[in-house]
Amino acid sequence: MKRNTWQREAVREALDDTEGFISAQALHGALHQTGSPIGLATVYRALGDLAANGEADSLQSPDGEALYRACSTTGHHHHLICRNCGLTVEIAADEVEAWAKRVAADHGFTAAAHVVDVFGLCANCTKLLAAGEQPLA
Amino acid sequence: MKRNTWQREAVREALDDTEGFISAQALHGALHQTGSPIGLATVYRALGDLAANGEADSLQSPDGEALYRACSTTGHHHHLICRNCGLTVEIAADEVEAWAKRVAADHGFTAAAHVVDVFGLCANCTKLLAAGEQPLA
DNA sequence: GTGATTTTGACAACCATTATCAATAAGCGT
DNA sequence: ACGCTTATTGATAATGGTTGTCAAAATCAC
Numbered sequence: 001m002k003r004n005t006w007q008r009e010a011v012r013e014a015l016d017d018t019e020g021f022i023s024a025q026a027l028h029g030a031l032h033q034t035g036s037p038i039g040l041a042t043v044y045r046a047l048g049d050l051a052a053n054g055e056a057d058s059l060q061s062p063d064g065e066a067l068y069r070a071c072s073t074t075g076h077h078h079h080l081i082c083r084n085c086g087l088t089v090e091i092a093a094d095e096v097e098a099w100a101k102r103v104a105a106d107h108g109f110t111a112a113a114h115v116v117d118v119f120g121l122c123a124n125c126t127k128l129l130a131a132g133e134q135p136l137a
Numbered sequence: 138m139k140r141n142t143w144q145r146e147a148v149r150e151a152l153d154d155t156e157g158f159i160s161a162q163a164l165h166g167a168l169h170q171t172g173s174p175i176g177l178a179t180v181y182r183a184l185g186d187l188a189a190n191g192e193a194d195s196l197q198s199p200d201g202e203a204l205y206r207a208c209s210t211t212g213h214h215h216h217l218i219c220r221n222c223g224l225t226v227e228i229a230a231d232e233v234e235a236w237a238k239r240v241a242a243d244h245g246f247t248a249a250a251h252v253v254d255v256f257g258l259c260a261n262c263t264k265l266l267a268a269g270e271q272p273l274a
Numbered sequence: 275g276t277g278a279t280t281t282t283g284a285c286a287a288c289c290a291t292t293a294t295c296a297a298t299a300a301g302c303g304t
Numbered sequence: 305a306c307g308c309t310t311a312t313t314g315a316t317a318a319t320g321g322t323t324g325t326c327a328a329a330a331t332c333a334c
Contacts, residue, residue: 003300003311025290039314044291060197062250064321065290080244089244099232100255107217107226108260117252118237123245140280140331162321176283181322201290202321280331287324298313304306 007038011046012070015056020079020088021067021117059115082122091118144175148183149207152193157225158204196254215253228255 014031015022022030028043047068050056058068069079078096080089096116104112151168152159159167165180184205187193194206196216206225215233217226233253241249 001301001311005300005312007313023290037314041292041315042313045312059252060199060201062197062252064197064201064203066201080240080246082246091240091244093236093240095236096233096253099230103217103228103230104255104257107228108263109217109255109257110260110263112255112257114255115252116233118241118246118249119251120241120246120249123247126245126247138280138332142281142331144282160321174283178284178323179282182281185323200321276334278331278333280329282329283327285325288322290321291319293318294316296314298311300309300311302307302309304308 007042008046008049010036010038011043012050012055015047015050015068015070018070020090021059021061021069021081023061023065023067025065027068059117062119078116078118080118080120082120144179145183145186147173147175148180149187149192152184152187152205152207155207158194158196158198158206160198160202160204162202164205215255217255217257 010031011027014027014034018027018030024044024047025040027047028038028040031038031043047056047058051058051068056068056070058066061067077090078093080091082088093116096114100112100114100116104110147168148164151164151171155164155167161181161184162177164184165175165177168175168180184193184195188195188205192207194214194216196204198204214227215230217228230253233251237249237251237253241247
């Protein structure tokens with residue numbers, strides 16, 4: 001039987017309050033900052049459940065971290081994510097939608113879904129890192 | 138200065154001989170089976186270098202493993218992957234490259250990298266699944 | 275060949291994630 | 305409302321992939 005716990009609800013809300021993607025660790029940290037004593041393992045479990053239920057989306061960052069986002073029922077869009085500070089901008093991508101569909105069709109693929117996310121350094125972090133750092137990508 | 142070592146060459150060849158994607162660990166294992174005493178750390182380094190040079194492609198498996206593949210085209214490209222049988226097609230995406238760059242620039246982002254992969258059902262699997270199955274994405 | 279320097283590789287360190295398991299608490303039947 | 309059953313929690317250990325360390329070995333310029 002599935003029980004309702006305040007922890008699961010807390011994770012769901014924290015995820016809803018988050019713009020774009022967030023890692024399990026970051027979400028755990030955010031929850032702690034609000035005073036919630038929720039455990040890390042529980043956050044992982046809750047996120048896994050949400051993803052399994054289709055209430056959340058997950059993707060792998062280039063660094064191999066698993067990132068989660070609240071599954072917005074408000075439609076399909078993509079993200080521009082700062083790999084330094086985590087700032088996320090939602091981006092419409094009609095152009096890419098069309099491209100993905102066409103490419104899939106050209107190769108006989110059906111039921112095409114796609115993962116399209118852009119990672120970079122936001123303007124602010126670019127300035128901060130300009131003092132000597134060399135980003136690799 | 139960059140030096141030529143048999144280890145690096147061995148990794149490059151092993152990768153060339155591999156159909157599709159392979160993990161660093163698996164590649165290390167394969168090399169050992171052929172009698173090569175190459176070290177694991179070296180395999181990781183070589184793969185990283187190849188990927189940085191655009192001679193290899195890397196992507197994150199759903200399990201968080203990094204998978205590598207010899208790049209048939211030396212340029213940057215993306216993948217169309219059958220979520221049923223794993224068939225992978227390399228796709229050029231100049232259109233998307235341009236889009237990604239423009240979107241990043243529009244928002245003041247720099248050092249933009251992007252994850253663009255299309256998952257679907259290849260023609261063959263579409264036929265196979267036509268008999269009643271309903272893919273989830 | 276000699277020497278400066280890169281590269282290697284065994285192993286430790288790291289980090290995200292998962293498993294463990296006793297303690298806790300949710301929800302059912304009463 | 306109470307107790308009981310059992311899912312859930314959470315501190316911690318374990319896991320597994322990947323990266324850092326650093327002495328030893330190999331490479332290239334000369």
